[in-house]
Amino acid sequence: TLNTMIVRTLSAVEVESSNIPEGGIFQTLNIPELQFTFNKDVKNSFETVLEDENGNTIEHTKTLTGRTLTISTPYEFKQNSKYTLKILNLEGTDGSRPEGEEYVISFSIDDGPTIQSTNIRSPFSVSNNILLTFNQNIDKKEDIKKYIKLNSGTNYTYTVTGNKVTLNPNTNLGFCQSNKVEVFKGLKSTEGLISSKGNTYTFKTNCARVTKVGTSVQGRGIYATYFGNGSKKILFFGSMHGSEANTKSTLSKLITELEINSSKIPSDKTVIIVTTFN
Numbered sequence: 001t002l003n004t005m006i007v008r009t010l011s012a013v014e015v016e017s018s019n020i021p022e023g024g025i026f027q028t029l030n031i032p033e034l035q036f037t038f039n040k041d042v043k044n045s046f047e048t049v050l051e052d053e054n055g056n057t058i059e060h061t062k063t064l065t066g067r068t069l070t071i072s073t074p075y076e077f078k079q080n081s082k083y084t085l086k087i088l089n090l091e092g093t094d095g096s097r098p099e100g101e102e103y104v105i106s107f108s109i110d111d112g113p114t115i116q117s118t119n120i121r122s123p124f125s126v127s128n129n130i131l132l133t134f135n136q137n138i139d140k141k142e143d144i145k146k147y148i149k150l151n152s153g154t155n156y157t158y159t160v161t162g163n164k165v166t167l168n169p170n171t172n173l174g175f176c177q178s179n180k181v182e183v184f185k186g187l188k189s190t191e192g193l194i195s196s197k198g199n200t201y202t203f204k205t206n207c208a209r210v211t212k213v214g215t216s217v218q219g220r221g222i223y224a225t226y227f228g229n230g231s232k233k234i235l236f237f238g239s240m241h242g243s244e245a246n247t248k249s250t251l252s253k254l255i256t257e258l259e260i261n262s263s264k265i266p267s268d269k270t271v272i273i274v275t276t277f278n
Contacts, residue, residue: 047087086105113187122204124206136163136190146184255275
C-alpha cells in the first residue's frame with residue numbers, strides 16, 4: 001500500500017423549489033419576478049441568461065438572498081410564448097456544481113382559455129345542459145353569447161363558475177337532430193389571457209323516445225322506446241314470460257344499434273320496442 005486517501009463526494013447543486021407552476025406553464029402575464037431556491041448555499045459568481053423562444057436576450061437583474069435566486073425584469077412576457085433561463089458557472093460554497101455545464105430552466109406563458117373537456121356526447125339528451133370546462137377561469141364580465149354559438153342561433157342562458165361554462169338552451173334541442181357548438185377566439189380569462197383559437201363540436205341528440213304505455217297487474221310501469229315517425233309501425237317486445245330475460249337483453253342491444261344507425265330507418269316506418277312486456 002503506497003497511500004490511503006479518504007474521498008468525499010458532493011451532491012450536485014439543484015433547484016429545490018421555484019415559483020414556476022407544475023408543467024412550467026404560467027396562466028397569467030403578471031409575473032413580477034421568478035424565484036428559485038437551491039438545495040445548498042451557492043457562490044454569487046454565477047451568470048444568468050434569460051431568452052425568449054427566438055433566442056433574443058431579455059434584460060433582467062438577479063439577486064441572491066441566502067439560497068434563493070430572484071430574477072426581476074421590466075420585460076412584459078408575451079402570451080403563448082416560451083422562455084429559457086440559463087444559470088452559468090453555478091458553484092456551491094462547498095465546491096460542488098450542477099450535473100451539467102449549465103443549469104437550464106424552461107417555462108412558457110399559456111394561450112388564452114381553451115376547452116379541456118365537455119359533456120358533449122352522441123347521442124345527447126334533448127333536455128341536457130351543455131357543460132364546457134376550460135383550462136382557465138373565465139372572466140365573468142365576458143358576454144359568453146358573443147364567443148359561444150349554439151346551432152348558429154339557438155337561444156340559451158348561461159352560467160360561469162370558475163373554469164366552467166354551462167349553456168342552458170331555452171327550448172329542447174329536439175330528437176334525432178344534428179347540433180353544433182362553436183367557441184370563437186377572443187374569450188378572456190380572469191388573468192387577462194385571451195384565446196387565439198376556437199373549437200367546434202358537433203353532436204346528435206338521442207333518437208329514442210321513451211313513453212310509458214301501461215302498467216302491469218302489480219302496478220309496475222311498462223315502457224316503449226320509439227324510433228322514427230313513419231305511419232307504418234313495427235313492434236318488438238320481449239320478456240313476455242319470466243324465463244325470457246335474454247329477450248330483454250337482445251332488444252336492449254337493438255335499441256343501441258338503432259340509436260347509432262337511426263338514419264337507416266325508412267322514413268315511412270316507426271319502430272317500437274318494449275324490452276320488458278311482463
